[in-house]
C-alpha cells in the first residue's frame with residue numbers, strides 16, 4: 001500500500017498511517033486504503049483486535065489540506081461523504097478497535113480515533129479539532145461523535161475554538177481511555193489489547209453492536225436490543241465455557257464459537 005503499513009502479529013492487526021513527512025495527513029488514497037485494509041482485517045480470523053497508529057511524530061494531523069485547494073461545494077461534499085463512509089465502517093467493525101495515539105491527533109486524525117472503540121495516548125500527544133481555523137469544520141463524523149463521547153459543552157469548546165489539548169487533559173475529559181509515556185505506549189496498548197483477546201469475541205461483538213445501537217436510539221430501543229443480544233449470547237459455546245469455568249473455579253478459554 002502507498003499510504004498505510006499493515007501487519008498481523010499475535011492476534012493484532014496493525015494499521016499504521018504512513019505519510020510521516022506530511023504528519024500522516026489523510027488524503028483520498030489513504031481513505032481508500034483504510035477502507036480496503038479494515039475490510040480485510042474484519043474478515044481475517046487471525047485478527048482479533050485492530051490497532052490504528054501513525055509512523056513518525058503524528059497519529060495524523062488531519063485531512064490533507066493541500067487537497068482542499070481543488071475542492072468546490074460538490075467535490076467537498078463527496079470527499080466528506082467518502083471519509084464519513086470509511087469512519088462509519090471502522091466504527092461498525094465487529095472486532096475491538098484501538099487508536100494508539102503516538103503524537104498529533106488533529107482534525108480528521110482525531111475523527112479517525114473517535115471512530116475507534118478505545119483511545120490510548122502518549123503523554124506527548126496533542127489532540128484537537130482545529131478545522132475552524134481554516135474556515136471549515138470537522139467533516140468525518142467528528143461533530144456528532146465528539147459530542148456523544150465527551151458531552152456538548154466541551155465538544156463545542158474544542159470545535160469552536162480549535163484549541164489543541166494535551167493527552168492528560170483529553171484523559172480528564174474522557175476523550176482518551178489511558179495516557180502513558182511514549183516509550184511505553186506500544187507495550188501498554190498491546191497489554192490492553194491482550195485483555196480484550198481473552199474475552200469471547202462473539203460476546204464482545206454483540207456487546208459492541210448493542211452499545212453503538214443504543215447510543216443512537218431512544219432508551220427503550222437500546223434496552224430491547226440489549227435483551228435480544230443477551231438471548232443470542234446464550235446460543236454460544238463461549239457462554240457455556242464462561243459459566244462452566246466460573247463454577248469449576250478455572251480460567252475460561254473462549255473459542256469464538
Ligand SMILES: CCCCC/C=C/C(=O)SCCNC(=O)CCNC(=O)[C@H](O)C(C)(C)COP(=O)(O)OP(=O)(O)OC[C@H]1O[C@@H](n2cnc3c(N)ncnc32)[C@H](O)[C@@H]1OP(=O)(O)O
Pocket residue numbers: 021022023025026061062063064065066076077079080083104106107108109130131134137138139140
Ligand atoms: C472534506 C472532508 C472534510 C474532512 C474533515 C477534516 C478536516 C481536517 O482534518 S482539516 C486539517 C486539520 N488539521 C490541521 O489544521 C493541522 C495542520 N497542521 C499543523 O497545524 C501543523 O502541521 C502541526 C501543528 C500539526 C505540526 O507543526 P510542525 O511540527 O511545525 O510541522 P509542519 O507544520 O512543518 O508539518 C510537517 C509537514 O506536514 C504537512 N502537514 C501537516 N499537517 C497537514 C495537513 N493536515 N494536511 C497536509 N499537510 C500537512 C506540513 O505542510 C509539512 O509539510 P512540508 O511543508 O511539505 O514539509
